[in-house]
Amino acid sequence: MSSQPTPAGGLAGRRVLALGKGLSALADGPFAGAHLEIGGLERLSALGFADAELIVIDADAWEPQTLELIVKALAACPAPPPALLVGAHLPTAVVRGLLRLERSDVLDAPYTDDDIASAIAALMVDTTPVSAPADGAVARCWAITGAVGGAGATTVAIEIANALCTRQAPAKDRSVCLIDLNLADGAAAAYLGANPTMKLAEFSQSAERIDAAMLQAFVTPVSKQLDLLAAIRDPSAFDTVSREAVLRVLEVACESYEWVIIDMPRHRRAWTLEALGGCDEVLVVSELTVPALIAARALSDEIDRAPGSDRKPRIVLNRLAGRMFGPAPSMSEAEKALQRKAEAGISSDWEAAAASVNLGGPIATHRPKSKIVKDVHALVERLAAEPVRRVVQPQKAA
Numbered sequence: 001m002s003s004q005p006t007p008a009g010g011l012a013g014r015r016v017l018a019l020g021k022g023l024s025a026l027a028d029g030p031f032a033g034a035h036l037e038i039g040g041l042e043r044l045s046a047l048g049f050a051d052a053e054l055i056v057i058d059a060d061a062w063e064p065q066t067l068e069l070i071v072k073a074l075a076a077c078p079a080p081p082p083a084l085l086v087g088a089h090l091p092t093a094v095v096r097g098l099l100r101l102e103r104s105d106v107l108d109a110p111y112t113d114d115d116i117a118s119a120i121a122a123l124m125v126d127t128t129p130v131s132a133p134a135d136g137a138v139a140r141c142w143a144i145t146g147a148v149g150g151a152g153a154t155t156v157a158i159e160i161a162n163a164l165c166t167r168q169a170p171a172k173d174r175s176v177c178l179i180d181l182n183l184a185d186g187a188a189a190a191y192l193g194a195n196p197t198m199k200l201a202e203f204s205q206s207a208e209r210i211d212a213a214m215l216q217a218f219v220t221p222v223s224k225q226l227d228l229l230a231a232i233r234d235p236s237a238f239d240t241v242s243r244e245a246v247l248r249v250l251e252v253a254c255e256s257y258e259w260v261i262i263d264m265p266r267h268r269r270a271w272t273l274e275a276l277g278g279c280d281e282v283l284v285v286s287e288l289t290v291p292a293l294i295a296a297r298a299l300s301d302e303i304d305r306a307p308g309s310d311r312k313p314r315i316v317l318n319r320l321a322g323r324m325f326g327p328a329p330s331m332s333e334a335e336k337a338l339q340r341k342a343e344a345g346i347s348s349d350w351e352a353a354a355a356s357v358n359l360g361g362p363i364a365t366h367r368p369k370s371k372i373v374k375d376v377h378a379l380v381e382r383l384a385a386e387p388v389r390r391v392v393q394p395q396k397a398a
């Protein structure tokens, strides 16, 4: 098995051997970006499985006896790659043989591309150990939330997470986890060109089942340093995912990574204040418009006044333009409206922001010279150098 992290986009760059011609239909879906080989039995007798990082077998393409041979050949490999068997007719003996392998799964038709992508993500979970904080410590955890829709919270959260990855020299593998808590329709995965794989609804009544190993099944590796926890799109997720499940994910992530960055939904949920209570920084991202500043002030006051809150949120003014189009508040007018100082400003750079979401990945990767990158780095350096403000441990799920 490869110890490389699964790149963003699931199988990008991975060698996938698909046994069964019908599987070529998945080339632009769950297999997108993979080095895909559609093979038959001759492929196995020539090369075996040794050079594949994932085997997907179409059960409907082969006779049961042939399937048994394939599974036997896999079992005989010293380190078999993960294997996924899909189809409408799954012979029991074949399924049982396959499931004896260390990493294998079966999908009974009908299934969707998302089902396949989730099964593959769980099979390809990276085995590089996560960089956990020192014994007994918890991650430094920062939450980023928008004052108004579209203020740039997700963009800023991604750039902060990415900047934290590169700030340590040498860069530590798997030290930062970005968690998108916009459970219904979060954009972080799409911005990063990654496949979201977190499904929390089924843990709503049994949050205690979420442990470090389970968390890893939900993780999408984005780079060697950065992991993403983002939910599969589900319009009812805010109703079906319990407070306990969300808080448990945060708790386990804080025990598993050195840094946890949360893209926090703007509207308050049952778990919002407790989640913020476990963070040592809360950043409210606003634009430099009058309505956004009013909203930023109101949201910051609400977080300030929340019971148990012992920290002042910091306001980040996003999309600062050198030359504003039309009348816009100056920085000092903005601070007057906010009734507090802004922590930082981030320049506007539409080209860089659009290019990075279209290409999939942080702005720092696609437009490293953008002023956004420079501004976010300065913010991260300043905040990271400050003493940790948190006085409470992350809240435990009841």
Ligand SMILES: Nc1ncnc2c1ncn2[C@@H]1O[C@H](COP(=O)(O)OP(=O)(O)OP(=O)(O)O)[C@@H](O)[C@H]1O
Binding pocket: 146, 148, 149, 150, 151, 152, 153, 154, 155, 156, 187, 266, 318, 319, 320, 346, 347, 348, 349, 350, 351, 353, 354, 357, 372
């Ligand atoms: N500094 C910036 N310069 C130019 N464009 C930006 C900047 N920051 C964000 N954007 C762009 O603004 C748009 C909204 O950004 P983003 O999705 O991050 O906001 P959000 O607050 O997370 O929105 P939502 O309320 O939908 O969660 C995106 O198209 C993004 O690329």
Ligand SMILES: [Mg+2]
Binding pocket: 153, 154, 155, 182, 187
């Ligand atoms: Mg967002």
